[in-house]
Amino acid sequence: MLDGSNGVLTALFWSVITIGCYAVARVIHARWRAWWSSPLILAPLSVGLLVVLLHTGYAAYIKGTHWIALMMGPATVAFAIPLYEHRETIRRHWPVLLAGVAMGSTMAIGTAFLLASWLDLPTALRASLMPRSTSTPFAMAVSGDIGGLPELTAVFVIITGVSGAALGELMLRWMPLRSSLARGAFLGMGAHGAGVAKAHQIGEEEGSIAGLVMILAGCFNLMMAPLVALMMG
Secondary structure, rough: OOOOOOOOHHHHHHHHHHHHHHHHHHHHHHHHHOHHOHHHHHHHHHHHHHHHHHHOOOHHHHHHHHHHHHHHHHHHHHOOOHHHHHHHHHHHHHHHHOOOOOOOHHHHHHHHHHHHOOOOOOOOHHHHHHHHOOOOHHHHHHHHHHHOHHHHHHHHHHHHHHHHHHHHHHOOOOOOOOOHHHHHHHHHHHHHHHHHHHHHHHOOOHOOOOOOHHHHHHHHHHHHHHHHHHHOO
């Protein structure tokens, strides 16, 4: 049984376990390429199973792996690189991208707020749910700003991304989205990171557009955070 009493050993153990589970999940996903083999599903499930089997509390686990969550800060800043690399695409299509990102983000936040209100969820849980439709670094930052629980928001992001990528692939078969711009934006806005991975499987341009839309949506959500916090207050 592992607990927080032996801090350094516990931190090292859970850090290695978390990274190892993700690495193994990537290998499995490269072999099967199915929605169920996504590292976003397999890695959390594997770590969660080990946490339960070893009777480790959440406080002990997060104490040993909090440095991984802190890496979300540099990851968020690093998103500036693809924005710079795709500046020509933004310059050519900025009206469409701006309108799509603004509408998609507003609908995602609005529907999450209405659903949480209808279910009468606690304020902290409601705030954790609202940023679910953007990539994890942005979502956790927004969640913390509006009074949510960033770790719980990460779970909602994973659920949204995996289900969005799986359903998005099916929807593209009957939706009249023929341009790479439309298909990439659809997956990047609806399923963020998992959608970007799925878009890259469809085509290189779709993947690039999906990644760009995902980043723009994250920036839009960060700018909307004060307004969302005011609305919830």
